[in-house]
Amino acid sequence: MDLDADAAYQALTARDARFDGRLFVGVTSTGVYCRPICRVRTPQRRNCRFFATPAQAEAAAFRPCLKCRPEIAPGPGLPWTVMDASRTLARQAADELDTQAGSGDAPALTAVAARLGVSDRHLRRIFAAEHGVTPLQYLQTRRLLLAKQLLTDTALPVAQVALASGFRSLRRFNAAFAESYRMSPSRLRGAAADESPASERAPDAVTVTLAFRAPYDRPALLRFVAQRAIPGIEQVTGLAIRRSLRAGSVAPAAGWIEAEFLPAADRVRVRFAAALAPASAPLLGHVRRWLDLDAAPAAIAETLADLPGTPGIRLPGSLDSFELAVRAVLGQQVTVAAARTLARRLVERFGTPLATPWPEITLAFPAPEALTAVPLEHIAELGIVRTRAQALLELSRAWPSLGGLLAGRGEPQALIDALTALPGIGAWTAHYIAMRAFGWSDAFPPNDVAVLKAMRQCFGPLTPRAALARAEAWRPWRAYAVLRLWNSLSPTP
Numbered sequence: 001m002d003l004d005a006d007a008a009y010q011a012l013t014a015r016d017a018r019f020d021g022r023l024f025v026g027v028t029s030t031g032v033y034c035r036p037i038c039r040v041r042t043p044q045r046r047n048c049r050f051f052a053t054p055a056q057a058e059a060a061a062f063r064p065c066l067k068c069r070p071e072i073a074p075g076p077g078l079p080w081t082v083m084d085a086s087r088t089l090a091r092q093a094a095d096e097l098d099t100q101a102g103s104g105d106a107p108a109l110t111a112v113a114a115r116l117g118v119s120d121r122h123l124r125r126i127f128a129a130e131h132g133v134t135p136l137q138y139l140q141t142r143r144l145l146l147a148k149q150l151l152t153d154t155a156l157p158v159a160q161v162a163l164a165s166g167f168r169s170l171r172r173f174n175a176a177f178a179e180s181y182r183m184s185p186s187r188l189r190g191a192a193a194d195e196s197p198a199s200e201r202a203p204d205a206v207t208v209t210l211a212f213r214a215p216y217d218r219p220a221l222l223r224f225v226a227q228r229a230i231p232g233i234e235q236v237t238g239l240a241i242r243r244s245l246r247a248g249s250v251a252p253a254a255g256w257i258e259a260e261f262l263p264a265a266d267r268v269r270v271r272f273a274a275a276l277a278p279a280s281a282p283l284l285g286h287v288r289r290w291l292d293l294d295a296a297p298a299a300i301a302e303t304l305a306d307l308p309g310t311p312g313i314r315l316p317g318s319l320d321s322f323e324l325a326v327r328a329v330l331g332q333q334v335t336v337a338a339a340r341t342l343a344r345r346l347v348e349r350f351g352t353p354l355a356t357p358w359p360e361i362t363l364a365f366p367a368p369e370a371l372t373a374v375p376l377e378h379i380a381e382l383g384i385v386r387t388r389a390q391a392l393l394e395l396s397r398a399w400p401s402l403g404g405l406l407a408g409r410g411e412p413q414a415l416i417d418a419l420t421a422l423p424g425i426g427a428w429t430a431h432y433i434a435m436r437a438f439g440w441s442d443a444f445p446p447n448d449v450a451v452l453k454a455m456r457q458c459f460g461p462l463t464p465r466a467a468l469a470r471a472e473a474w475r476p477w478r479a480y481a482v483l484r485l486w487n488s489l490s491p492t493p
Contacts, residue, residue: 008050012036017266018298020213021074024051026062031182033057038068052076055141056132063181064148066191071145072211072267075294079441079476089116090130093123097135099407101142102166102281109135143167144180146281151189153208156277158185164280207271208284212293214266215312220487221291224316227336228327230343232351232363239263244354245272246364249320250286251279254364256356257319259291268293273356289439290317300477307474308458309484321406321437322399323365325419328429328436329391330384345382350374368399391424398422412440435479444471444478454485 011019019036026033026049033051034040051057054070064070078091096112113123127135147165150156156164162173162185177185218239226236234243240260247254255273262269270287288294292314301311318324326346331339350370351363371379371392379389395402398418405415412434419430428445435443445451447464455467462470474481 005048005050008036009045009048012048013042015039017213018296020211021294022052022076024054024057024070025049026051026057026060031062032065033062033070034065035068035070035073038065040065040067051132053131053133053138053141054145055138058141058144058180059133059137064145066188069149069152069209071149072209074210074212075288077213077294077296077299086126087130089118089123090126092116093127093135094131094138097139098142098285099282100166101139101146102164102279139166140176140180142281144177146284147173147177147185148181148188149208150206150280151185154206154277156206158189160277161185164278166281204274205271206274206277206280207269208280210268210270210284210288210293212266212268212291213295213297215297215310216261216266217310217312217314218261220312220483221314221316224483228340230327230340230347230365232344232347232361233323233365235358235360242356242358242361243319244356244361244364245276245319246323246352246367248367249322249365250283251276253279254352254354256354256358256361257283257287259287286317286319290319292317292439300480303474303477304481304484306458307481307484308488313480313483313487315439315441315479315483316436317439318437320365321403321433322368322396324437325395325399325402325433326365326371326392328433329388329395329425332388332426332429342382342384346379346384349378349382368396368403371396387424391422394422394424406437412438412443435482440479442476442478444468444482448482450489451482451485454488457488458485 008023008025011023012025015037017037021035023036024033025036025043027043027047028049029043029047033054049060051060054064093109093112093116100108109123110120113120116123124135131138143166147161147167150161150164151158159170162170165173167173167176174185181188222236222239222241225234225241229235234241240258242258243256245251245255245257253275255276257270257272257276260269268291270284272283276283295314297312300313327339327343330342330346334342347363347365350366352366353362354364356362374393376386376389376393379392380386384392402415402418405418415434415438416427416430419425419433420427428447431443431445434440435445452462452464452467455470456462459470471478471481
């Protein structure tokens with residue numbers, strides 16, 4: 001954390017939402033730590049200790065506030081490109097530990113270090129320097145906060161919460177929870193049941209709440225998703241996005257999910273099929289990237305001040321990277337509407353039936369192995385040109401290794417190089433996939449005709465090379481600049 005204690009206290013007294021998820025305050029008089037936006041009475045300065053992460057606060061023996069709920073706070077929202085190599089490695093390691101939170105495995109730092117190309121000892125050193133805790137402490141905090149969220153928001157049995165949070169036994173879970181939070185899981189569950197509506201704790205679904213930093217341009221994101229939604233797979237209705245999830249996308253089981261923006265709060269209510277509960281940890285991480293809930297809108301708006309648009313632009317991600325990659329290939333050299341039509345045909349022909357609460361969503365996207373087995377002619381007869389159909393088959397065959405690059409959260413360039421090595425996938429498509437599936441904040445798809453057109457409208461005649469040079473001023477948020485430029489060409493309804 002770059003703030004000194006006095007500056008952090010000013011952010012706390014102002015309840016400055018810009019620091020939500022980037023700053024936590026431990027109150028020595030109560031033993032509780034809070035988000036800077038907590039609405040309880042502001043503690044006296046002498047009783048405050050400040051931390052950059054919940055793991056640091058819990059390592060100092062503070063327990064999370066039951067009012068502001070640190071477990072739902074947005075992530076730090078730091079871009080990849082402003083950090084030095086050590087900070088980048090430490091963050092990548094933390095991302096991988098986040099995905100392990102629900103697995104029940106010990107932190108596999110040796111394997112993580114090997115993937116990142118450094119020694120286990122070096123990774124532990126830079127991890128402690130960046131995060132202020134050991135990898136084991138970090139992972140334990142993630143698991144306990146996930147458990148706290150599931151106990152508070154859902155009706156899952158305590159034993160199932162323990163397993164979904166990465167604890168191998170109920171006994172270990174009860175002991176760890178009581179030691180860290182000084183209350184039993186059942187006591188927290190009872191307190192939560194008194195405050196939350198029964199309809200939100202139904203046993204046939206899991207409902208949780210996630211927070212974000214305002215402002216958030218909800219209309220722009222919902223419009224972007226609605227324009228690309230594949231019938232039978234995804235639907236936008238009001239402030240909600242509903243969609244199916246194929247088996248193997250973010251969880252071993254297939255299921256459905258709904259994300260609804262709450263109109264009077266900086267929160268999203270996420271509801272998903274009970275079959276996906278064991279994968280709550282990776283699923284919620286994917287949801288945060290899907291809706292870009294960890295973005296830092298103030299920093300982005302300041303960098304993009306010379307572009308049209310309002311603050312709060314978000315980078316729409318994906319809950320199924322393979323689906324997004326297929327849609328990107330189908331969208332080559334055609335309109336968004338045409339790409340959506342081709343995707344609908346592909347899903348109707350090769351997708352699998354799936355029961356959901358909504359009659360409009362009845363299919364799951366075909367898995368890579370399912371498309372691999374499809375003859376080229378059967379894809380081409382859907383109206384997909386043969387070269388593009390062949391590209392889809394090559395993408396499906398290569399997906400085991402490509403999916404690993406996405407799951408590892410390494411440098412985007414490795415993914416781009418692997419994609420462009422496939423026949424029929426060019427640089428623009430690869431950068432677009434990296435931008436949305438990888439959440440690459442600095443992506444700038446090369447030779448984008450719409451971006452160049454919008455930049456000329458804003459800044460006058462520009463050559464492609466001059467446009468690329470001007471875009472340097474928008475680092476490390478060029479992907480958000482791309483969205484603003486695209487949006488400027490489409491009048492807002």
